[in-house]
Amino acid sequence: MKIVLTCEHGGNIIPKEYESLFSNQEAILNSHRGYDLGALDVFKTLEPIADFSKHSITSRLLIELNRSLHHKCLFSEFTQNLSKPEKNKIINQFYKPYRDGIEAEISKYIKQGETVVHISVHSFTPVWKGLQRSVEIGLLYDSRIQKEKQFSKALKLELINQSNYKIRLNQPYLGKSDGFTTYLRKQFPINYIGVEIEINQKFYQNNKMPHILKQTILECLGSFKQKHREYNSEITNKIF
Template sequence: MSQDKRKVLITCEHGGNDVPPEFNAAFDGAEEALASHRGYDIGALDLFKAFAQSSSADASFSSTTSRLLVELNRSRHHPKLFSEFTHPLPEEEKRKIVTHYYAPYREQVEEQINDWIQGGFHVLHLSVHSFTPVLDGDKRKADIGLLYNPSREREQLFASKWRQEISRLNSDYKVRYNYPYKGTSDGFVTLLRRKHAAEEYAGLELEVNQKFAMGNAEEWKNLQTVLVSSFEKSL
């Protein structure tokens, strides 16, 4: 992929745990859930900003709406689009959530990608996420996850190169492919792959262990620096 014909897009779907005031009643007593990894991707917004402010980013979009209001990284008809707090709401209220908080975010990302592709550019899309260190009693065995579709060569090659660059800068980080989730699972990137040919669009999801964001500030900053620097060197 020639650099002069490539555009780099950075997104963050779970940057915060904001709930619009009009839906506060649905979250009465849900403060603990909202503050946890269930409410948002802890540390993801910090990491997103580091990528978005780097010289490699051509455009960036983020949302701080809680995933417990609506799951921006799920397809429109996914059974977990709404959480246990919003699923019981009347259909009219759920349509309002989709109209005002789900669709606008995804549409602006899709419009940017479409504009670039129509302009003759290739798009490299990085979706920034984080994962809880322990889920349902199981300790996650990775520091960094690079998610991609193995059947799309550009994604596979970029993930491989990025992993090498991360290890070159700091070999202590444990980097795994398609972990703790499969790169082909339902998500925004997966949808975009279906809409665009492999030569037009390559999408990767970055998953970072939340133990860094919740731990030592200097180690967290160092990890961000390594990830951004290694990403730039991989382009």
Template sequence: MARPVRVLLSCEHGGNQIPDEYTALFAPHCDILNSHRGYDMGALEMARAIADATTAPLFACETSRLLVDPNRSPWHHQLFSRYTRALSREQRHAIVQQYYAPYRAAIEQFIRRSIEENKAVLHLSIHSFTPVLDNEERQADIGVLYDPRRKREVHFAQRIAEAFRESHPELRCRKNYPYRGISDGLPSFLRKVFDYEVYMGIELEFNQALFEHDRPQWDELAATLTRTLSTDFPARR
């Protein structure tokens, strides 16, 4: 018998905050911090709207990924940005211990506890992407990223994509675009930790143009997700 599914929300690139002890590294680069390189604009607001609509727990990181990227595996060459890569090994270790490891450990602990309670976890990692990258316009409004080798992820990804297409036919919803669902990221890492029967990781990518005032609002898109997911939504804790 299949386990009931519990939804977990996360937002790895929710803010562009820099801790006081590292602000000198970024003082000449405020424009970069405030751009799509510093954080995913609109992603945290979208994640909060989904959390409010579903009562699913939300884990969010508001420290800029330019300090350390919580969506990269510990061994990934882009774990640190060009602004922090040259720090000493001790400094980088301190950053990981304070701003990276606790965030990821909290999510992993939530999943383990849910499995112990005989639940499966559907992890929705919320991101946004810049409409134009390297002078090339992205050809999507919403991206649903997943691992096509994991059948339960395929099932949920298809349902989510179909729901967005039906409720907002004017929006271009694509699967595994603008990135591949199997590229390095927190869900990809967690797939290596947890079996496919108890963990499904899907990244939702929203074009930042969606968050302009003349486009669909966060609560409308969140409502679409809520109607779609036939899940066990626990009270937030």
């Protein structure tokens, strides 16, 4: 098993050549609309268990890395009126290098006969449309895919056993909605498990998520990887 770790919304940086589009928009760029608060902090904690990791610190308001090229929200209100050549330049400069690089790495592992578990780290605003969200950690997956369902349910159980967080499956969003993992499932229908971890931003303080939260997720994922190694070792010993 290979763990691929990604973070599509790790920062709110606007490249210098596009700063004029975001003049006096610091408040939005620093909000949950500009990036996933605390997601990069969690990502960096989880990196030691990853076989491959990649993150972006370019604001999702320039281009949304977690949406398909045909999605209506690929470009925000700040960039949607750009000309087609200008949009293509952003796609080629920021979108494709990020996504293509990750896809190539997953392809390499799968061709080697590995199962790839792709963990995409995100965070979400605690209040949406005036309603308080009760979920604290969400695990998003495609419920139609048995291996993703089994992995996510097992990870939820592991997290529950090690913490008091409110863990929910396919909340606050559905894992089968348009996104990077949804795209990758179509490219790799075999030996790919894509799970998005969504963390409530109510825990976010001073540019960090709580140490205990990060360590809990790290230990749970590390436990999965170790169990997989032990299982493969046992099978190998039986064969030889």
